[in-house]
């Protein structure tokens with residue numbers, strides 16, 4: 265760590281996975297880093313806190329899937345032990361239990377996607393419906409996460425994609441749409457086909473164990489972010505909560521000199537934005553400097569989705585067969601999940617009451633209901649899945665409304681999303697909605713883009729070591745082979761056909 269490094273100031277805006285990832289790496293390289301966070305606590309969408317009655321709550325339960333290699337590596341580096349073992353999950357509809365997933369890595373490994381199709385235990389969905397997914401495999405081969413593939417698939421909706429490839433109505437309604445509501449937070453007609461293919465491949469189809477998941481044994485805020493922020497602080501990084509960034513100040517060479525935080529100004533050599541789509545739109549709306557550039561004003565074409573996170577404490581112990589459960593068919597365009605916190609969180613393991621988290625995605629119609637109505641609805645839904653909930657009484661509850669909170673990967677949104685580099689040489693972008701080629705999604709993607717932005721800052725400021733980013737596991741051999749053949753065919757047709765048709 266050189267003296268020169270300590271003189272370079274980097275301001276990071278937003279303390280979610282992306283912002284903390286960038287801050288941590290730059291602090292390790294000896295930069296003078298300040299992380300400005302608008303909220304009361306670090307963590308962003310994963311923040312956790314205590315209610316007035318002293319109960320731990322958070323903005324939804326977060327799973328950590330098998331391919332989250334960079335996050336798992338960070339956890340090792342921090343020398344903490346926040347996670348449960350790999351867990352099994354189930355899926356419910358108003359008709360009852362629909363699907364159970366095994367722990368895929370414990371079963372004999374088959375070439376992808378055979379393991380997913382064969383080992384997933386569908387209770388009701390007929391084989392003929394499941395087989396109707398086969399033609400869709402071509403689009404998984406064709407969509408290789410390249411810029412070209414995103415341009416070709418992003419204008420199509422997921423629903424059109426599934427319809428074009430002959431997916432049955434039942435398979436769409438009972439398998440694909442529930443996955444979209446939980447994975448991309450929106451129903452099929454509102455999801456980009458590119459995002460759909462990228463997300464399904466990453467979480468489910470690239471390798472048999474990909475769908476295996478662990479959870480935190482308490483809130484992520486307590487188990488991961490608290491020790492992580494302590495570590496950042498011990499390295500000299502400053503993490504300032506309740507600091508809302510409103511603008512940037514540039515010099516005559518279009519270099520950002522300061523970040524404005526309401527009535528305070530923070531001078532800097534480089535800036536990393538790590539805020540979500542809605543936060544970024546608010547900053548741009550307030551900043552004539554950013555608005556001058558189409559890439560920033562066009563951000564107003566992007567949208568975000570409402571989410572609702574509820575936690576209910578019941579007066580008795582109820583047996584919930586699996587710790588994590590996804591549900592479909594309760595509302596047309598809303599997906600929801602519920603979690604047995606007695607099984608997942610250390611603090612509830614010995615308790616005689618049942619603690620359940622129920623999170624709703626694309627929850628527009630629930631967001632404006634009062635807490636009592638929300639709790640009544642959640643209780644009713646839980647009782648539909650597991651009848652023993654009918655007799656149980658709710659003794660405490662928490663309802664957290666997250667309006668415009670999560671990224672909407674809408675059809676046609678790709679062209680408005682930003683990349684790590686911007687028109688400002690010393691302003692870099694990160695977050696789960698930033699375009700990169702890593703291939704990960706959600707928390708892992710946010711963290712990876714934070715490291716990528718730190719690397720861009722290091723490259724610009726010419727000091728320190730780059731963060732090591734673990735790539736996603738390579739495609740299996742037969743997938744690589746099919747993708748190569750497909751690319752050859754595509755190159756050949758492009759060489760003889762004019763560039764005339766809509767992509």
Ligand SMILES: Cc1cc2nc3c(=O)[nH]c(=O)nc-3n(C[C@H](O)[C@H](O)[C@H](O)COP(=O)(O)OP(=O)(O)OC[C@H]3O[C@@H](n4cnc5c(N)ncnc54)[C@H](O)[C@@H]3O)c2cc1C
Pocket residue numbers: 277278279280281282283300301302303306307308309310323324325326327328507508509510538539540543544547571572573623666669670694695696697705706707708710
């Ligand atoms: C209910 C729910 C369930 C989810 N489940 C999962 C899951 O199981 N697994 C998974 O991997 N992912 C899950 N996700 C998605 C995951 O939370 C996000 O992908 C990830 O947290 C995004 O991190 P980020 O750093 O990009 O952004 P964020 O977490 O949104 O952080 C951005 C930060 O910027 C701050 N900010 C905004 N504006 C300003 C400003 N002007 N000045 C200063 N600070 C500002 C915000 O307060 C926030 O702290 C879930 C999300 C929700 C809401």
